[in-house]
Amino acid sequence: GQQLNQSPQSMFIQEGEDVSMNCTSSSIFNTWLWYKQDPGEGPVLLIALYKAGELTSNGRLTAQFGITRKDSFLNISASIPSDVGIYFCAGGMDSSYKLIFGSGTRLLVRP
Amino acid sequence: EAQVTQNPRYLITVTGKKLTVTCSQNMNHEYMSWYRQDPGLGLRQIYYSMNVEVTDKGDVPEGYKVSRKEKRNFPLILESPSPNQTSLYFCASSLGLRQETQYFGPGTRLLVL
Numbered sequence: 001g002q003q004l005n006q007s008p009q010s011m012f013i014q015e016g017e018d019v020s021m022n023c024t025s026s027s028i029f030n031t032w033l034w035y036k037q038d039p040g041e042g043p044v045l046l047i048a049l050y051k052a053g054e055l056t057s058n059g060r061l062t063a064q065f066g067i068t069r070k071d072s073f074l075n076i077s078a079s080i081p082s083d084v085g086i087y088f089c090a091g092g093m094d095s096s097y098k099l100i101f102g103s104g105t106r107l108l109v110r111p
Numbered sequence: 112e113a114q115v116t117q118n119p120r121y122l123i124t125v126t127g128k129k130l131t132v133t134c135s136q137n138m139n140h141e142y143m144s145w146y147r148q149d150p151g152l153g154l155r156q157i158y159y160s161m162n163v164e165v166t167d168k169g170d171v172p173e174g175y176k177v178s179r180k181e182k183r184n185f186p187l188i189l190e191s192p193s194p195n196q197t198s199l200y201f202c203a204s205s206l207g208l209r210q211e212t213q214y215f216g217p218g219t220r221l222l223v224l
Contacts, residue, residue: 004153006153009151040217040218041217041218042115042201042203042215042216042217042218043154043201043215044215045213088153088154090154097142097144097159097161097205098156098159098169098170099154099156099213101146101153101154101155102153103151103152103153104153
């Protein structure tokens, strides 16, 4: 079936550093979504992308929909301790309710 | 408050003992879905429902059943649980096909001995 390769698997960074993570796929998607999951909680949507090349920001977060529609990245600038969590990418198709999730990037921030 | 609720939040059971995990949403959403989350695999869709009495298989439906008799409820049924169904389960609901409007429940951690 369809798969998303998300990297890195984990990151341990110093507070204030910038972070970058990405997802790649062999399949084309019409929608890319980025979620954050806090411990003991369900994923919460951070950013939704709908068009190839689209660059969208949400506060310190910026995400881009790759031109080929097969990849996306998420950047977090000036990280803070509350950025700790697992970040997931997900790809979707307009014609289907199905979302394909990446395996997640676990982010730890050292104060 | 708009929310998706799941019960129970934690469950330990034994192989073969039927169990049901309930999911309820108060947003009048048409679409509901069940996922399981396993280390290194992200979230994988088990079943989804596009409306009352309309359900379909996701990527990993084996060993699970669902029903959608009312719009707000979407229970997940494990008729004969096995240890490989030990996982963290999430229910989600959304308004129509807009995946980005998906709200996730808080999760149910299941251990099958």
